[in-house]
Amino acid sequence: MFTFIPITHPTSDTKQPLLLLQSAHGEKYFFGKIGEGSQRSLTENKIRISKLRDIFLTGELNWSDIGGLPGMILTIADQGKSNLVLHYGHDILDYIVSTWRYFVFRFGIDLRDHIMKDKEVYKDNVITVKSFNVLKNEENCKSEVFDSFQKGVLDSIVSKMFPKHEPTGRYDPSSDPHLNVELPDLSAKIEISTNYEISFNPVRGKFKLEEAVKLGVPRGPLFAKLTKGQKITLDNGTVVTPEQVLERERHFAKVLVLDIPDDAYLSAFVEKFKEYDCADLGMVYYFLGDDVTINDDLFKFIDIFEKNNYGKVNHMVSHSKISPNTITFFGSALTTLKLKALQVNNYNLPRTDRVFSKDFYESFDKPLAKGTSMCESQETPLNTAIQKDNIHIFAQNKTVTFEPFHRDEEPMRCEINSDLSAFSWEKIFEDHVQPLGFPLASVETVINDQLHVNNFNNTTEKKRHVEIITLGTGSALPSKYRNVVSTLVKLPYIHVDGNIENRNIMLDAGENTLGTMHRMFSQLAVKSIFQDLKMIYLSHLHADHHLGIISILNEWYKYNKDDEMSYIYVITPWQYNKFINEWLVLENKELLRKIKYISCEHFIDDHFVRMQTQAVPLEEFNEIIQENSNHEVKRKLDLDGDSSYRDVDLITQMYEDLSIEFMQTCRAIHCDWAYSSSIIFQMDGNNDHNTFKVSYSGDTRPNIENFSHEIGHNSDLLIHEATLENQLAEDAIKKRHCTINEAISVSNEMNARKLILTHFSQRYPKLPQLDNNIDVKAKEFCFAFDSMIVDYEKIGEQQHVFPLLNKAFAEEKEQEDDSEDVESIQDPEIIVKKHKKN
Known part of the structure; x- marks a missing residue:
């Protein structure tokens, strides 16, 4: 079967x-x-x-x-x-x-x-x-x-991506001369x-034992030959064929x-x-x-x-x-x-x-x-x-x-x-929500009045406010209740004539971020969001933070390709820019003309701008292989000296195009080429002093000195990872993430006005730790959930429903399977021991 x-x-x-x-x-x-x-x-x-x-x-x-x-x-x-x-x-x-x-x-x-x-x-x-x-x-x-040489290079790269033996220490693929190789044109x-x-x-027919005995076939090896489809010859010269003793296949x-x-x-x-x-x-x-x-x-x-x-x-x-x-x-x-x-x-x-x-x-x-x-x-x-x-x-x-x-x-x-029953939000509400007895919640208010209603940027008041959509709020890999991390921030700019222009920025975009958006919004609303999308920022190279970016870029191009003046700023570690270029050469070369790329390193709050490594030229690859086969010391890749010069002209252009006053990054305490960032946006053409500062941690250990006290100090909004519960501080240190209390301490030291906590471990798929946390000094804060739309002015309203959240998820807690540690599933540097349960 x-x-x-x-x-x-x-x-x-x-x-x-x-x-x-x-x-x-x-x-x-x-x-x-x-x-x-x-x-x-x-x-x-x-x-x-x-x-x-x-x-x-x-x-x-x-x-x-x-x-x-x-x-x-x-x-x-x-x-x-x-x-x-x-x-x-x-x-x-x-x-x-x-x-x-x-x-x-x-x-x-x-x-x-x-x-x-x-x-x-x-x-x-x-x-x-x-x-x-x-x-x-x-x-x-x-x-x-590809010719035979090019195929050999590509085949070697793939094999080096999946080696049989674990590296002895932390590993950076971009420093490996067997991997950081120019791909064929x-x-x-x-x-x-x-x-x-x-x-x-086919399934062979059933062996007819009685028939074989009648034909004089002795039990033993000759039976096996017949079942395998081989004819046999008995001692008396009789030939017996499989068809005589097997039912039809x-x-x-x-x-x-x-x-x-x-x-x-x-x-x-x-x-x-x-x-x-x-x-x-x-x-x-x-x-x-x-x-x-x-x-x-x-x-x-x-x-x-x-x-x-x-x-x-x-x-x-x-x-x-x-x-x-x-x-x-x-x-x-x-x-x-x-x-x-x-x-x-x-x-x-x-x-x-x-x-x-x-x-x-x-x-x-x-x-x-x-x-x-x-x-x-x-x-x-x-x-x-x-x-x-x-x-x-x-x-x-x-x-x-x-x-x-x-x-x-x-x-x-x-x-x-096929057993597909008719889908009904009303029935789901009656079965799963109504028994919870939430005040003011009814089929009428939650379903009927809200069918096809878009609650993002939908009122005169909201159009003048910063809004945040936490599209994905999990870590490591997609789970049943939380997708991997992605956050969209809308920052309105009020021109001198009173017209409002939205600047949407995407902070990381894990796998299927676009799918979440299409499930949340109508096609018309999606079009509006992407026409306003001005920047995609990637904090680091772990797959749970960026596997959705190519889809986001393709969707952006669909709605902006005919606008000659429309560009999108893409700010990533330099390795990811190489991937974008190699991929879009395959899929959509025209999109490359619409991307303005700046390295995260060029915004670093430091006099020292780290240089990127130069790829091994394709024609030198055989030499690399020969060195390796002769057990010579692995070649150290050359550094690109030009990459240490900040792209001042393009940064200045971005500031002007997006009405940004200043942007900085600092090195996150997580992996190589990982960053936290802060951006100060101008908000009003009539008032140069009306600014909004948003800071995003990416993945990191608490970074008080460089993030809280330096680039992010006095942020209006801090969006910070809070991967692990407070009692798992040792795990947080090992995996280079923050506990909830550590994230709050970063906010407190930063003197952030408001705080959103996100990027929760998939071992807590529904609720993060709401109780027994240290005091939050920010004026307002909230815990992120997938598809949450929050007006900056009303971030603190979630705190009023904290007592009801545990009640809301009692049903899921009963059904929850035993959790397991999956923190590094998509982390190429923190190599985890493979699960052997299967």
Whole structure:
């Protein structure tokens, strides 16, 4: 028996489809896209992947398709997995993994990539997988873009990212000459989609003992030969064949996983599959990109698989206008609902609305709720031979099980399971919130009056105030209740004529930050936020702080690409800028023209500006390898002398463009190239003295001297990490984080006016330590929760509901599993011992 389990489908916060194949004995394989939010979906649904063998990537490899893969690899490695194979149909995969070399590092896991040529077959003792590589344009797309030398360099980099043995001390990948190497130039646009046929090894027939005895076969080794399909010769010369003593073998239906990124691929797919042998084909999964039109052209292709099958094939379709926009992370959504019941204007009700394809739903008579928005691509019904009972909607609940069958004797055995009950916020409120007896909280005030209401920047009063959205508030890796850290701060500037201009800045952006925003806001509100987004700041290179940045940049470009005067300032450690450039050369070169990059080091509150290391030129790589093989002392990388000069001109331009008075960083006490920061914003064109100072800790131990007393002193707002509870001070020292009391002490010494505590350990997924903390000297403070919207002028209002928070999460505390220490899951420098529980 084999089961296909959808892990993610296209929703607001998981954009891509991912399929898990599991055998009856527990072997597991991924097929599809590892988009941001994939591993959080595994956690939400309590799906373990310790027996994961292989990942078969489909379609193209843009960040949207594999943005969750780096974090997934880190988590798999830390769970004790010793080997993992990535399969794909183009050698660009080596380049992609190599771009992560500055922040993805794990010892003890053998990560390999397998480039599958068109029609190549991969086989193990469970499944057989055949690749189908479809080129968007045969003339313009090369099947290989790297020569043998370049491939060797990329392969070596990947192997060094995942060494077998633990480093003896703290490790900085950017100082390793085997990793800090220039990557090959990438000039060709890679437009290829990889697809797979999956077939299963047949089940041999039952051994007919009585028949074997009748034929004179003695018990023992000859029985074993027959069961293995080998014929035998008895002492009397009689030949006995397996067919005489074995029942007929049983077979499984085969499965196709087809990934069509956009309409321009359709003709190539038709050409590739027009002569496809549909015998024993039981299911076709269609992973359709947003730019695929649901029309007759698409179904002309799909109808190919009806050929000679007489309605035996099932079709499972994934598309953003077909799959439902269900709540992917129910635990997080329920937390938001409970918190909204306590502070109704501090949270948006997670959105589930979607525009569906009228062509698909009406042609196949699929049910939709009354009042659902629909759009159509053509005036006439879809012209297709597919029966409505044979086409299905890809969604998380839609598992498919294949069991063996006898060919020519019985139909293929394919069972499709679906138990999706109608979603109702009112029912959820009545079941989980109403019993808590919160005053002033009712279905009317929390649900009906707030459906599709945006509580960010939505009143005349708020438009003049600083506002903060704590999009993610956890640490290490995404969990059921808290996503990894990200904070958006809106700072309005009042011009001389009275017009208000918003400056939105993003402080770190962990994986799936964009998904959270799409779940919180309408498309129109998202557009407004990104048109006002002026700066992305990254505090350090740990993956839980930046795996969402590429998605944020791509979304920003979507709304600003046509504005010639629009730019975004990106302030990061220098290694991350190298990653951005290497990645966007692959995906979106035009976006590079709109980015104004400044190193965090150039804002350092110090006379000494640390120099970055120069990458080893590509042509010198063999020399590096030779030195290593001769056991010579590892080459020390040269320093870039020019990098010690602050980019004064660009900093001055940023101050002018964003109405900033001053910005400083100091070195955080956490890892190499980690920073805390403070920015003073001008707020009023009529009053130069009206400023607002915001300070952000990033990850750090308490930094009283440089952060509290120097760059952050007298901040209007301090946003500080508070990873661990107070009794875990030793852990905080070991992991270079702060306890809650230590974060408060930094605020007190800083003389901060207001304080937001965030970045809580995932071992406390719901509530941080609210009691037994030292006194907060700030005028107001609050604890951050995911998707919290807080007006700076009203930060302290949360304190009024502190007594009710423990009551709010009593239900979750009862269900909570034993916690485990995951603080360093995505930390490439603090190498943790792998969990052996699996």
